[in-house]
Amino acid sequence: MDALTPNSASRPATPVPARVPLPYWVRDFALVRPAVITFAVAATLSIACAVASYWQLVAARNDEARARDARDAARRSYVYVESEKQEIRAYQPLFVELQRRHFVGVENRLDWVEAIRLIQERRRLLPLTYEIEPQQPYKIEGRLATGDYQLRGSRMTLHMDLLHEMDLFNFLGDLRQQGVFTVQQCALRRTAAAQAGQGGGSAAASPAALPAALSADCTLNWLTLTPGARRTGGVR
Template sequence: MDALNRAAPTATGRVTLPYWIGGFALIRTAAITFAVTAFATIAAVVTSYWKLQHARQDELVAQGLRDAARQSFVHVEAEKQDIRIYQPLFLDLRRRGFVGAESRLEWVEAIRQIQAARRLLPLTYQIEPQQPYKLAGRVATGEYQLRGSRMTVHMDLLHEMDLFDFLSDLRQRGVFTVQDCAMRRTASAGNAPLAPGLTADCTLNWLTLTPPAALRNPGLR
């Protein structure tokens, strides 16, 4: 059978081609069309797959940008909400001299005015140089620096309310902490109506939240 399928010479010397080669001419156009169509189909599939991957990457990038924009929007809205909540407090603290450069002249004037308004007995005080103030816990102050100036006060009192009124009025003029306060009765009170019956020695820490500009250019206002 194999011998029959092989090309064999005829009596005229011509070679007889196998039947499938002779019949290929009948399907040549269809075969070429199939090959071109298959190649085009494969190329289209590869191109579509490449474009799909590229589109997915573009989608991921777009989603990342959208998420970043959403987070930025939420952050801005949170900051606006914080400003609405804390702006009145910030303005009040700035009015009281807590935010900004240290102003000892305003403190001295505030003490004089309170003493005159309350008709307090003479008092003496001393303010030390300003230093960075460290809190027990960590407080985020950004570029601002929390600084404090220690002030020792000696007061003669008619009664203990003089001290409490003085500190209460002083707290409206600035921000400070009371480090310690000792009150003692005087032995020479006598019966004089304006003789001091008590003395008080207190240590206060005047606090300021100082901006960077004031740190670079220190000085009194």
């Protein structure tokens, strides 16, 4: 068989490469492998614990901030409620009085008409006439904080025959006890009978039998704070 193989004897032998010695830190790694594994596990756990602690700290600070905001909001609400209670104690008597005078609430013209009739009878005034226009929002100079209420007004034109000026002043003074109004304008004039001179009437005669010395034409604005009124154009 060897003779059939050509040049088998003349082939050179393949050289075997020499082994390079491994570095000592690779060659001796088996000795420190348990320590390295233990260190890696410990380092991983330490980093995980540090990250978890950091996020817990952030969450705790966020909870603290929310709790502080809630505390401040509760404190502001408490101060606001206490302030409102003090304002209610201070202004409730005035509010009740304004309700009694029909300034706060729904407009009640029947009360005004009845009040005018009673004042006329009690003061024994000469006949008077008046006309009340429809109510509408009332505008004033500047700003007025009315909350859920709206200031509304009804214009009333009034004509009175007077024996003297005090009849008008007494009438308006008594009328202020029944409501809140502003006097937009008022004009006093002497009548023709007063200018011509009074006749010899009896001092005990009734006011209706005496001639009027003056006449008054006034424009009043009855005011009402109406809850939940719709805001539209107004009168002044």
